[in-house]
Amino acid sequence: MRPPENCNLCPLSEGRTNIVMPHGDASSGIVFIGEAPGEKEDLQGIPFVGKAGKILDGFMEEEGLQRSRVVITNTVKCRPPGNRDPTEEEMAACRKFLNSELSDARLIIGLGKSACKNLMGYDGRMADIVNKRTAIEIDGKMIPFIPTYHPSACIYNKSARTVLRETIRTVREELETLE
Numbered sequence: 001m002r003p004p005e006n007c008n009l010c011p012l013s014e015g016r017t018n019i020v021m022p023h024g025d026a027s028s029g030i031v032f033i034g035e036a037p038g039e040k041e042d043l044q045g046i047p048f049v050g051k052a053g054k055i056l057d058g059f060m061e062e063e064g065l066q067r068s069r070v071v072i073t074n075t076v077k078c079r080p081p082g083n084r085d086p087t088e089e090e091m092a093a094c095r096k097f098l099n100s101e102l103s104d105a106r107l108i109i110g111l112g113k114s115a116c117k118n119l120m121g122y123d124g125r126m127a128d129i130v131n132k133r134t135a136i137e138i139d140g141k142m143i144p145f146i147p148t149y150h151p152s153a154c155i156y157n158k159s160a161r162t163v164l165r166e167t168i169r170t171v172r173e174e175l176e177t178l179e
């Protein structure tokens with residue numbers, strides 16, 4: 001289910017240029033979920049094309065995972081002002097659109113705190129859960145879920161880089177077994 005062009009279910013509608021929809025190959029069944037569109041994403045209408053996207057692209061290339069083979073999306077489809085975190089209310093308003101992107105997923109990767117809060121209800125330290133596989137319920141179906149760091153957390157944090165690369169390696173290996 002795609003949000004209507006004039007969606008105003010939450011206040012993020014007020015500042016957006018584009019609704020940023022998922023990008024990639026849904027037939028893989030693998031979905032990476034980030035936090036929210038930033039400035040470049042808002043302007044281009046494509047997720048993860050800014051600084052964090054470049055980091056993610058670099059790790060994917062290094063680990064041999066083609067970005068075009070997986071789906072990349074965000075908890076909310078419109079840019080929060082000043083790139084602040086989306087609120088729980090905004091994520092809840094956008095959740096039905098996210099759920100429709102996830103209903104056929106075989107593996108979901110939560111990139112960072114907002115995705116893990118929205119999908120797992122987890123609000124603790126990321127360090128305690130990264131790369132610990134669990135499962136989340138989407139429309140009555142349990143789907144494997146891997147929490148990990150958001151690429152922007154990797155800018156100054158070497159151990160976050162190691163963790164995220166490990167996540168991507170796992171995804172690449174799983175994708176290979178499905179092919």
Ligand code: SF4
Binds near residue numbers: 007010019
């Ligand atoms: S973030 Fe989601 S719910 Fe809010 S206005 Fe955009 S599309 Fe609608």
